[in-house]
Amino acid sequence: MVALDLDRQTLFDWLLRLGDNALILGHRTSEWCGHGPALEEDIALANTALDLIGHCQMWYTLAAEVEGKGRTADNLAYLRDAIQFKNVKLVELPNGDIGQTMMREFLFNAFHFELLTALTGSTDPKVSEIAAKAVKEVAYQLDRASDLVVRLGDGTEESHRRMQAALDYLWPYVGEMFLADATDDALAEAGIAPRLTDIQTKWEAIVSDTLDEATLTRPDRRPDVHTGGKQGRHTEHLGYILAEMQFLQRAYPGAEW
Amino acid sequence: MYAQMITSEKSSDDPELLAAFQARIDRGERIEPKEWMPEGYRKTLIRQIGQHAHSEIVGQLPEGNWITRAPTLERKQILLAKVQDEAGHGLYLYSACETLGISRDELFDRLHSGAMKYSSIFNYPTLTWADMGAVGWLVDGAAIMNQVPLQRTSYGPYARAMVRICKEESFHQRQGYTIMMKMAQGTPEQKAMAQDALNRFWYPSLMMFGPSDKDSVHSAQNMAWKIKINTNDELRQRFVNETVPQARYLGLEVPDENLTWNEDKQGWDFSEPDWSEFFAVLKGDGPCNEERLGARRKAWDDGEWFRDGLTAYAEKQAARRKAHAAE
Numbered sequence: 001m002v003a004l005d006l007d008r009q010t011l012f013d014w015l016l017r018l019g020d021n022a023l024i025l026g027h028r029t030s031e032w033c034g035h036g037p038a039l040e041e042d043i044a045l046a047n048t049a050l051d052l053i054g055h056c057q058m059w060y061t062l063a064a065e066v067e068g069k070g071r072t073a074d075n076l077a078y079l080r081d082a083i084q085f086k087n088v089k090l091v092e093l094p095n096g097d098i099g100q101t102m103m104r105e106f107l108f109n110a111f112h113f114e115l116l117t118a119l120t121g122s123t124d125p126k127v128s129e130i131a132a133k134a135v136k137e138v139a140y141q142l143d144r145a146s147d148l149v150v151r152l153g154d155g156t157e158e159s160h161r162r163m164q165a166a167l168d169y170l171w172p173y174v175g176e177m178f179l180a181d182a183t184d185d186a187l188a189e190a191g192i193a194p195r196l197t198d199i200q201t202k203w204e205a206i207v208s209d210t211l212d213e214a215t216l217t218r219p220d221r222r223p224d225v226h227t228g229g230k231q232g233r234h235t236e237h238l239g240y241i242l243a244e245m246q247f248l249q250r251a252y253p254g255a256e257w
Numbered sequence: 258m259y260a261q262m263i264t265s266e267k268s269s270d271d272p273e274l275l276a277a278f279q280a281r282i283d284r285g286e287r288i289e290p291k292e293w294m295p296e297g298y299r300k301t302l303i304r305q306i307g308q309h310a311h312s313e314i315v316g317q318l319p320e321g322n323w324i325t326r327a328p329t330l331e332r333k334q335i336l337l338a339k340v341q342d343e344a345g346h347g348l349y350l351y352s353a354c355e356t357l358g359i360s361r362d363e364l365f366d367r368l369h370s371g372a373m374k375y376s377s378i379f380n381y382p383t384l385t386w387a388d389m390g391a392v393g394w395l396v397d398g399a400a401i402m403n404q405v406p407l408q409r410t411s412y413g414p415y416a417r418a419m420v421r422i423c424k425e426e427s428f429h430q431r432q433g434y435t436i437m438m439k440m441a442q443g444t445p446e447q448k449a450m451a452q453d454a455l456n457r458f459w460y461p462s463l464m465m466f467g468p469s470d471k472d473s474v475h476s477a478q479n480m481a482w483k484i485k486i487n488t489n490d491e492l493r494q495r496f497v498n499e500t501v502p503q504a505r506y507l508g509l510e511v512p513d514e515n516l517t518w519n520e521d522k523q524g525w526d527f528s529e530p531d532w533s534e535f536f537a538v539l540k541g542d543g544p545c546n547e548e549r550l551g552a553r554r555k556a557w558d559d560g561e562w563f564r565d566g567l568t569a570y571a572e573k574q575a576a577r578r579k580a581h582a583a584e
């Protein structure tokens with residue numbers, strides 16, 4: 001199933017990035033449950049969180065299989081420490097207000113959608129199979145998030161101000177998604193994953209169209225200020241997410257739930 | 258049950274119309290939104306369905322408290338989906354209530370101001386993971402006791418909402434029981450958590466049915482209108498009869514020394530909950546009243562700019578379409 005010239009560890013690390021992005025963003029999104037600004041929104045956010053947690057399960061299951069050490073998807077989610085997580089920093093940032101949450105969803109989903117779309121053509125059939133399942137849900141999430149970004153950006157003065165502030169705050173984190181390292185290069189050479197520069201071009205198109213329609217201004221700031229999450233160098237926020245998420249597994253080792 | 262102590266409103270309508278209305282209900286006919294109904298019937302239903310709707314959304318909070326700490330990915334998904342279902346129940350019920358001529362925003366205002374209540378049970382804290390089991394098993398279980406008969410209630414939109422909701426509630430109860438089973442058969446610490454959860458949730462669950470109302474005039478009127486089907490005591494007894502064997506199957510002890518099988522009534526005799534605690538909780542002195550209502554108010558207030566933004570955009574779009582059409 002795996003291109004022979006690609007070592008297991010590299011593939012495993014790359015699969016973790018996909019799984020960790022989904023888990024951590026799913027976790028953040030789930031924090032809204034019961035606290036949404038309208039019932040319909042509460043339900044939609046829970047749907048998004050459910051989809052993302054479903055995706056992380058698929059990626060982790062494949063990652064564990066590739067690793068071949070008998071770990072499970074739950075082991076990967078609950079028994080790794082922050083430096084072993086490989087998600088981008090963007091997804092671990094606190095939710096902020098609902099505007100910041102939706103702006104993050106939009107910025108990440110535009111990437112996630114294009115990445116998954118490309119992965120449906122992966123040379124690895126297991127990767128393309130997962131991508132094909134996930135991309136339908138992410139397409140819907142992207143539609144919903146971009147629609148809300150437009151409506152809130154072009155809503156009231158206050159909603160516009162808040163959406164612009166969210167964009168400005170998140171912008172220095174978006175560059176990490178496209179910053180290829182040796183792992184990304186190896187995956188691209190093996191034909192398993194696309195070149196991130198190609199994804200970035202498509203992302204740029206989606207983002208500039210949506211921001212225009214939303215009457216929002218692209219920040220005049222470097223997008224790659226905050227990087228390193230993919231290599232396990234995170235913000236302080238991730239440790240708290242894990243402390244909360246992993247509490248039961250850590251406090252009662254070996255118990256079944 | 259999610260609607261407690263619903264007092265009925267008096268009707269000052271024409272006696273002939275009232276008699277004809279009652280005859281329809283007695284024949285088992287469904288009352289639909291556009292049809293004539295006594296003012297008292299309408300107001301009482303708003304109170305009952307509204308309280309039920311509020312209970313669904315406030316009821317998201319105690320379980321929502323554990324979503325980020327669920328112990329496995331599967332448990333996290335099941336819990337998240339369950340709490341999401343409760344939001345969906347709220348949505349159906351608010352819609353049913355709106356057919357009576359009150360808006361969802363107005364109902365929210367009444368919840369936030371304290372003019373309308375939600376079930377007392379949601380003012381208790383969820384302290385360990387076993388509480389996710391106990392709440393599903395006992396709280397959703399008690400809700401089902403009340404809601405299954407309400408599928409036959411006289412008001413059409415309410416009855417139909419109940420049919421949809423009941424299906425999901427029985428899932429919830431089974432999922433809760435599964436968690437209890439895992440815990441009761443787990444490590445000694447897990448079993449202790451399960452017993453502790455049962456100890457804490459047993460009496461508050463019995464309180465969900467409300468105090469005895471067999472002699473209440475409100476109850477008699479509501480039963481005649483078929484917006485209440487059974488007395489509180491009947492439902493409580495049914496709940497105890499079903500739950501005690503389930504607790505024993507788990508190897509857990511129901512925290513009631515007086516629990517004894519009564520051969521004559523073919524049911525369990527059990528201790529009444531402490532009704533002074535119930536009234537204190539209803540008045541606002543439960544362990545989590547401030548947190549629960551505070552969380553609902555905060556969600557609503559923080560969401561104001563969001564809702565306003567969407568409304569403003571919709572208005573701009575409508576104006577743009579109009580301008581475009583005029584060109």
Ligand SMILES: [Fe+2]
Binds near residue numbers: 313343346
């Ligand atoms: Fe419910």
Ligand SMILES: [Fe+2]
Binds near residue numbers: 343397425426429
């Ligand atoms: Fe439920």
